[in-house]
Amino acid sequence: MIAIAVWPEGGRMQVYLVGGAVRDELLGFSVKDKDYVVVGSTLEQMLAAGFKPVGKDFPVFLHPETHDEYALARTERKTAKGYKGFVVHADPDVTLEEDLARRDLTINAIAKGADGQLMDPFGGLADIQSRTLRHVSDAFAEDPVRILRAARFMARLHDFNLAEETLRLMRNMVAAGEVDALVAERVWQELSKGLMENTPSRMFETLRACGALEKILPELSRLWGVPQPPQHHPEIDTGIHVMMVIDYAAKQNFSLPVRFAALLHDLGKGTTFHATLPRHIGHEARGLPMVRDVCKRLRVPNDCKELAVMVARFHGKLYQALQMRPSTLLEFLIELDAIRQPERFKAFLQACEADSRGRTGQEACDLPQVVFMLKVLAAAQSVDAGAVAQQQEDVQKIKMAVFEARLSAIKRVL
Numbered sequence: 121m122i123a124i125a126v127w128p129e130g131g132r133m134q135v136y137l138v139g140g141a142v143r144d145e146l147l148g149f150s151v152k153d154k155d156y157v158v159v160g161s162t163l164e165q166m167l168a169a170g171f172k173p174v175g176k177d178f179p180v181f182l183h184p185e186t187h188d189e190y191a192l193a194r195t196e197r198k199t200a201k202g203y204k205g206f207v208v209h210a211d212p213d214v215t216l217e218e219d220l221a222r223r224d225l226t227i228n229a230i231a232k233g234a235d236g237q238l239m240d241p242f243g244g245l246a247d248i249q250s251r252t253l254r255h256v257s258d259a260f261a262e263d264p265v266r267i268l269r270a271a272r273f274m275a276r277l278h279d280f281n282l283a284e285e286t287l288r289l290m291r292n293m294v295a296a297g298e299v300d301a302l303v304a305e306r307v308w309q310e311l312s313k314g315l316m317e318n319t320p321s322r323m324f325e326t327l328r329a330c331g332a333l334e335k336i337l338p339e340l341s342r343l344w345g346v347p348q349p350p351q352h353h354p355e356i357d358t359g360i361h362v363m364m365v366i367d368y369a370a371k372q373n374f375s376l377p378v379r380f381a382a383l384l385h386d387l388g389k390g391t392t393f394h395a396t397l398p399r400h401i402g403h404e405a406r407g408l409p410m411v412r413d414v415c416k417r418l419r420v421p422n423d424c425k426e427l428a429v430m431v432a433r434f435h436g437k438l439y440q441a442l443q444m445r446p447s448t449l450l451e452f453l454i455e456l457d458a459i460r461q462p463e464r465f466k467a468f469l470q471a472c473e474a475d476s477r478g479r480t481g482q483e484a485c486d487l488p489q490v491v492f493m494l495k496v497l498a499a500a501q502s503v504d505a506g507a508v509a510q511q512q513e514d515v516q517k518i519k520m521a522v523f524e525a526r527l528s529a530i531k532r533v534l
Contacts, residue, residue, distance in 0.1 A: 339384075351397075
């Protein structure tokens with residue numbers, strides 16, 4: 121229900137539900153957050169009605185009871201490159217249609233009045249029917265974040281297609297250097313949201329189609345066209361493989377750190393010498409500094425960074441686990457810090473599972489190494505390191521004694 125405040129002087133503002141809430145309701149999705157636009161009001165009237173201001177760059181308020189966001193109807197004028205290069209104009213004379221015209225996609229430019237009537241000046245309802253993502257106007261080109269948002273909606277709305285004219289506009293934006301003005305925080309914000317959608321591959325395929333992926337993640341972009349041994353990778357193309365891996369991770373509802381690690385796990389294959397293709401010997405070691413560079417450049421959170429580095433470095437080694445000696449298995453656990461951080465180790469195994477099953481025809485392949493390593497970890501964890509330490513008179517021997525106790529436990533289990 122849309123709450124309408126009554127001003128002290130008796131006037132009434134016009135309030136419309138807008139954006140994602142209207143879109144998701146029309147698509148049959150659950151509505152989480154509600155945003156409203158207020159037409160015909162002023163900053164002073166909003167404050168007098170008890171709304172709490174929260175917007176820095178433009179007038180946004182929280183409703184005093186529901187705490188939903190209410191923004192004054194506004195227009196924007198481009199003044200510089202990037203997503204911050206705007207002058208915002210909020211005024212009681214700004215119409216609903218003028219406010220909706222500055223939005224990104226037609227499906228996000230539908231408003232709903234207090235009486236339930238839909239206002240759709242830009243054909244959003246028709247685009248929902250035809251399952252099309254289309255920009256509202258050429259003003260789309262003024263904000264490079266909209267490239268990321270359009271790509272993210274492609275990942276979320278798996279049965280939608282991107283209008284050819286919108287893709288063409290996005291390509292022109294990339295060519296004009298608009299993507300170069302994006303800051304790391306906004307890129308990561310949109311990429312992380314896209315990774316958590318049901319079909320994240322569609323986000324990266326869209327970014328690649330418009331040329332933005334080469335600007336944002338050139339290390340990932342160069343994987344397309346890089347062949348792999350067909351006996352191990354029937355899909356052959358490394359870029360296609362990575363997309364299958366992240367989609368498998370999404371299908372299993374794996375966490376963001378797992379999905380991000382899956383995205384970057386094979387970056388090293390993009391640097392393999394042409395003469396050695398389709399083999400990729402040592403790609404893990406080559407990919408490690410690249411993963412670190414991406415994480416630094418995008419200011420990736422530590423939990424995502426640490427797992428991505430771990431998976432890039434060790435995912436190939438996991439597949440050798442069944443052939444390892446007990447001492448090598450224990451050393452592998454120590455390298456992964458699995459005994460102290462078992463949940464991160466399990467996330468590592470999930471990323472490796474996605475890697476193994478993100479291959480054509482291998483979506484349900486056996487992966488005994490995962491069960492095996494969990495069994496080895498449980499054996500190592502069964503040792504009471506504190507009790508072992510207390511039995512040692514020489515402090516220097518404690519570490520070796522704990523190692524030997526854990527090794528014995530692993531041997532008993534195996």
